[in-house]
Amino acid sequence: xxxxxxxxxxxxxxxxxxxxxxxxxxxxxxxxxxxxxxxxxxxxxxxxxxxxxxxxxxxxxxxxxxxxxxxxxxxxxxxxxxxxxxxxxxxxxxxxxxxxxxxxxxxxxxxxxxxxxxxxxxxxxxxxxxxxxxxxxxxxxxxxxxxxxxxxxxxxxxxxxxxxxxxxxxxxxxxxxxxxxxxxxxxxxxxxxxxxxxxxxxxxxxxxxxxxxxxxxxxxxxxxxxxxxxxxxxxxxxxxxxxxxxxxxxxxxxxxxxxxxxxxxxxxxxxxxxxxxxxxxxxxxxxxxxxxxxxxxxxxxxxxxxxxxxxxxxxxxxxxxxxxxxxxxxxxxxxxxxxxxxxxxxxxxxxxxxxxxxxxxxxxxxxxxxxxxxxxxxxxxxxxxxxxxxxxxxxxxxxxxxxxxxxxxxxxxxxxxxxxxxxxxxxxxxxxxxxxxxxxxxxxxxxxxxxxxxxxxxxxxxxxxxxxxxxxxxxxxxxxxxxxxxxxxxxxxxxxxxxxxxxxxxxxxxxxxxxxxxxxxxxxxxxxxxxxxxxxxxxxxx
Ligand SMILES: Cc1cc2nc3c(=O)[nH]c(=O)nc-3n(C[C@H](O)[C@H](O)[C@H](O)COP(=O)(O)OP(=O)(O)OC[C@H]3O[C@@H](n4cnc5c(N)ncnc54)[C@H](O)[C@@H]3O)c2cc1C
Numbered sequence: 001x002x003x004x005x006x007x008x009x010x011x012x013x014x015x016x017x018x019x020x021x022x023x024x025x026x027x028x029x030x031x032x033x034x035x036x037x038x039x040x041x042x043x044x045x046x047x048x049x050x051x052x053x054x055x056x057x058x059x060x061x062x063x064x065x066x067x068x069x070x071x072x073x074x075x076x077x078x079x080x081x082x083x084x085x086x087x088x089x090x091x092x093x094x095x096x097x098x099x100x101x102x103x104x105x106x107x108x109x110x111x112x113x114x115x116x117x118x119x120x121x122x123x124x125x126x127x128x129x130x131x132x133x134x135x136x137x138x139x140x141x142x143x144x145x146x147x148x149x150x151x152x153x154x155x156x157x158x159x160x161x162x163x164x165x166x167x168x169x170x171x172x173x174x175x176x177x178x179x180x181x182x183x184x185x186x187x188x189x190x191x192x193x194x195x196x197x198x199x200x201x202x203x204x205x206x207x208x209x210x211x212x213x214x215x216x217x218x219x220x221x222x223x224x225x226x227x228x229x230x231x232x233x234x235x236x237x238x239x240x241x242x243x244x245x246x247x248x249x250x251x252x253x254x255x256x257x258x259x260x261x262x263x264x265x266x267x268x269x270x271x272x273x274x275x276x277x278x279x280x281x282x283x284x285x286x287x288x289x290x291x292x293x294x295x296x297x298x299x300x301x302x303x304x305x306x307x308x309x310x311x312x313x314x315x316x317x318x319x320x321x322x323x324x325x326x327x328x329x330x331x332x333x334x335x336x337x338x339x340x341x342x343x344x345x346x347x348x349x350x351x352x353x354x355x356x357x358x359x360x361x362x363x364x365x366x367x368x369x370x371x372x373x374x375x376x377x378x379x380x381x382x383x384x385x386x387x388x389x390x391x392x393x394x395x396x397x398x399x400x401x402x403x404x405x406x407x408x409x410x411x412x413x414x415x416x417x418x419x420x421x422x423x424x425x426x427x428x429x430x431x432x433x434x435x436x437x438x439x440x441x442x443x444x445x446x447x448x449x450x451x452x453x454x455x456x457x458x459x460x461x462x463x464x465x466x467x468x469x470x471x472x473x474x475x476x477x478x479x480x481x482x483x484x485x486x487x488x489x490x491x492x493x494x495x496x497x498x499x500x501x502x503x504x505x506x507x508x509x510x511x512x513x514x515x516x517x518x519x520x521x522x523x524x525x526x527x528x529x530x531x532x533x534x535x536x537x538x539x540x541x542x
Pocket of ligand 1: 015018042044051053063064127158160161454464466509518522524
C-alpha cells in the first residue's frame, strides 16, 4: 500500500478552542501508533483555534472569567509553546483576568504550532459545512461553498450555532425593523462599541445581568472614553444618559475571590476530593433522589469545615442545598445593589462567608471532578436534568466575574449612569420610539435595547442548516426535553433510534446533558477531547 492509500482522512468541523483541543489530543494519542492521518479543519471563521469568543481582533475590554493563576490549558508534551502564563511573559499578574483576545492570540499560536507538524497532516478549509451523509462506511461532507469530500471520521465542534430567537427577542426584532427602536447584540463587542458612539444621551436597557453584561457595560463606558480609577468612574460625556440593566431576578453573579490567598480558603483537602469523585460517579448513574443525596452528602462537610475555619456559621449547609436543588437562587433575597455590594465584600474577604458563596467556590474547584464522574457515564435523563440544572444554577458563583468587573458596575452606579430601578423582571411594552420599562418605581422610556443573554444549547432551536438537517434525518437526537444531543462517552453521536454512528462525533455545548460543565475553556482541552482522540485512534488502527 502506498502512503496515500494508507492515509486515513478526518474532518473536524469548527476550529475554535475545542477543535484545537481535540486535534492536539489526536496528535498526542497517535504518537505511538502506526497511523497516517490527514485532517481537514472546516471553519469559515478566520480566528483559528480561538473561535469567536476569543477572537484575537476583539476589544481588550472583554475579559476572561479566569485569573491568570488558574488558567490550566497546557499544550501537549510535543509542543514547545508552554502554558499561557509562560507565553505571556514575566509581567503576567497572577491575580489579573486577561483579555479574551490575548488568550485568543495564545490559542492562535498553539494552532500554528500544530499546523506546522507533519503528523497529522492538517489542512484548514475555509468553509461552512451544511450536510453530512453516509457514504458506505465513511462520511460525506458538503459545504455551503459547493465542495464535497469523504472522510473516515467526522468530529463536530460547533460551539453555539445561531438559534431562532426566543419570543421576546423575536417580537423586539420585528419591532426594531418597523420603528426607530434600536436593538443590538452584545457581540462582537467591537461592533457594539461603534454603535454605542451614537447613543450619547440615550436611555439604553440591557437584557441580562450575567457575564456578558460586564462586557456590554465596558462597551458603553470605558470604550466611550470614560475612565475607571480608584473605584470611581469618570464619565467622558459620550455615554448614554442612563443605563438600565434588567433580568428575571435582577441579581448579578458573585465575583471570584480577589486574591490567591482568599481563593485558597475554599480548597478541598485530598480526602474530600476523593470522596466527592466517588459520589459524583455514582450519582451520575443513579436515580434523581439518590444523586441529590450523594452530592449533598459530599459537599456538606467540606462547606461546613470551611465556614467554621473562616469564623462563619457552619450550620444549615445541607438545608441550603436541599432548597438549591429544587429552587436555585431563591435563598438570596437581596436586591441588585445589595447583591452586588455583598458579592464584592465576599470576594474581598471582608464579609462573613455565606453558605452559597462557599459551596459555589468548592463547586468551581471541583469542575474537573464533576466532569470526570459525569461525562463517561450514561446518566438517566431525569438525573441528568437535575445535575445539569444544579451546575447551571451554581454558575452564579462558580462562573463569577473578576471582582474588578463588579467594582466597575458599582462605580458606574455611583456615577449616576446605571439605574437599578427596573433591574428585577420589569414589565416591558413596545412604543413607537422603543420600549417602556415599568416597575414599582415607575416607568422609563428606552430607545436602545441590548441583548446580553446567551441562548440555551437546545439543538431544536438551532437554525444552522447542518444541525437542522442532522435532526431532520434523526442523526442527531436530544436526550430528553431540556437536554441536548445524545452522545456516547467518546463523543459518538447516538441517533434517534438509539444506534451508534461509528465515526460521527460531537463535542461541546450542543451535547449538554450527555456531558456537563461545557462552557469553559478548560473543558475544551480536557478528558472529553482525549476520549474522542483515543476512540479515533482505536477505530482507525483496527
Ligand atoms: C461571549 C462568551 C464569552 C465566554 N467567555 C469565557 C471565558 O471567559 N472563560 C471560559 O472558560 N469560557 C468562556 N466562554 C465559553 C466558551 O464558549 C468556551 O470556552 C469556548 O469558546 C468553546 O469553544 P468551542 O470551540 O466549543 O466553540 P467556539 O469557540 O464557538 O467555536 C466553534 C467554531 O465552529 C465554527 N462552526 C460552527 N458551525 C460550523 C459549520 N457548520 N461549518 C464550519 N464551521 C462551523 C464556528 O465558526 C466557530 O469558529 C465564553 C462563551 C461566550 C459565548
